[in-house]
Amino acid sequence: MIYLDNAATTFPKPNRVIRAVEKCLSEYCGNPGRGSHPLSLIAAEQIYNCREALSSFLGVEAPERILFTQNTTHALNLAIKGLLKRGDHVLISELEHNAVRRPLYRLGAENAVTFDTFPVVGLPEEAILQGIARRIRPQTKAVICTHASNICSITLPVAAIGAFCHRCGLKLIVDAAQSAGILPIHLKKMQIDALALPGHKSLYGIQGCGALALGEHFLPSPLWEGGSGVDSRSEEMPTEPPERYEAGTLPTPAIVGLLEGVRSLQEEAPDSIAKREKELFVAAKERLLSIPGIHVYAPRQEGAVLLFNKQGVPSVAIGKQLADRGICVRAGLHCAPLAHQALKTPPDGAVRISFGRYNSLADLDALWKALRAE
Ligand code: PMP
Numbered sequence: 001m002i003y004l005d006n007a008a009t010t011f012p013k014p015n016r017v018i019r020a021v022e023k024c025l026s027e028y029c030g031n032p033g034r035g036s037h038p039l040s041l042i043a044a045e046q047i048y049n050c051r052e053a054l055s056s057f058l059g060v061e062a063p064e065r066i067l068f069t070q071n072t073t074h075a076l077n078l079a080i081k082g083l084l085k086r087g088d089h090v091l092i093s094e095l096e097h098n099a100v101r102r103p104l105y106r107l108g109a110e111n112a113v114t115f116d117t118f119p120v121v122g123l124p125e126e127a128i129l130q131g132i133a134r135r136i137r138p139q140t141k142a143v144i145c146t147h148a149s150n151i152c153s154i155t156l157p158v159a160a161i162g163a164f165c166h167r168c169g170l171k172l173i174v175d176a177a178q179s180a181g182i183l184p185i186h187l188k189k190m191q192i193d194a195l196a197l198p199g200h201k202s203l204y205g206i207q208g209c210g211a212l213a214l215g216e217h218f219l220p221s222p223l224w225e226g227g228s229g230v231d232s233r234s235e236e237m238p239t240e241p242p243e244r245y246e247a248g249t250l251p252t253p254a255i256v257g258l259l260e261g262v263r264s265l266q267e268e269a270p271d272s273i274a275k276r277e278k279e280l281f282v283a284a285k286e287r288l289l290s291i292p293g294i295h296v297y298a299p300r301q302e303g304a305v306l307l308f309n310k311q312g313v314p315s316v317a318i319g320k321q322l323a324d325r326g327i328c329v330r331a332g333l334h335c336a337p338l339a340h341q342a343l344k345t346p347p348d349g350a351v352r353i354s355f356g357r358y359n360s361l362a363d364l365d366a367l368w369k370a371l372r373a374e
Pocket of ligand 1: 007008071072073074097099146148149150175177178197198210335
């Protein structure tokens with residue numbers, strides 16, 4: 001099997017992540033924060049260690065401002081629905097995933113919130129900022145945008161957007177599903193108010209947890225109520241993060257996996273992984289463009305995700321043919337219909353290949369041969 005679907009979830013996971021999860025399950029997986037016995041205390045300590053590792057990795061003020069969620073989608077729902085009130089307006093980029101678009105449509109259907117999209121494809125930073133500025137209304141409360149697209153290699157100038165938002169009194173919510181672990185992130189320096197991330201993609205944890213990192217002045221309303229392990233007599237959720245937002249049992253094995261994934265990145269230098277993924281992008285682009293009829297979308301920016309189509313062949317058919325040859329890619333619409341419109345792909349979408357730290361040039365040679373054989 002050749003795995004080129006790392007934007008969906010990275011595979012394989014580092015051995016040290018697998019070993020850490022196994023150790024958790026076999027040696028200490030009590031319910032964190034729900035008892036004073038050793039198995040609960042060790043689990044709680046590991047969860048705190050993960051908050052600490054993530055807060056220093058992401059430039060977050062305090063470990064308590066890392067909130068664990070089920071995935072990026074839940075983190076975005078918490079940030080969006082916990083911030084916005086009836087009558088608010090927000091701006092989103094034209095590359096947003098359904099994890100941003102659908103919560104906003106739901107709020108829109110309830111007549112609560114309106115939104116507009118701003119263009120980014122093919123635009124320099126200044127033009128992106130002008131596009132945002134032109135769309136601001138008196139009711140505009142926030143900008144919500146992805147850091148890196150999930151369907152192509154375009155990244156957004158989040159630090160510049162952060163500085164702009166704060167000059168205008170707007171909040172900035174960032175979807176880091178495709179950037180956490182690949183691009184440098186520092187909430188404080190980039191003036192990000194809330195950042196949603198998955199544990200299972202380029203931070204190399206396992207599926208089962210994500211996180212919302214809160215900037216200094218961002219405290220959304222909680223979305224869920226229930227047990228938190230503290231202040232049980234109260235009828236309301238605790239007032240402080242993280243307990244205010246984490247109702248119910250946390251996925252300790254997934255959080256332990258995420259902790260080990262972050263540690264592995266810190267020790268193995270994310271910069272060098274990102275550099276290698278860019279080299280793979282360039283090499284893949286060269287190989288694909290040597291095949292007649294292949295079109296690569298947004299080819300100029302290098303990144304961990306490459307989108308292409310072959311003239312006259314539906315993307316899903318290419319995905320299936322590659323799968324039959326043991327090559328895992330994703331074809332179709334990738335949960336981001338707005339982004340497909342912006343890139344002008346055909347209605348049935350396009351084929352996405354996405355790189356991870358274990359891919360090599362040999363994988364790209366195999367892809368090239370398989371595509372030429374069709
Ligand atoms: N946003 C983007 C840009 C994504 O690529 C994804 C995952 N495909 C998500 C949000 C949702 O992530 P998760 O599956 O962790 O909820």
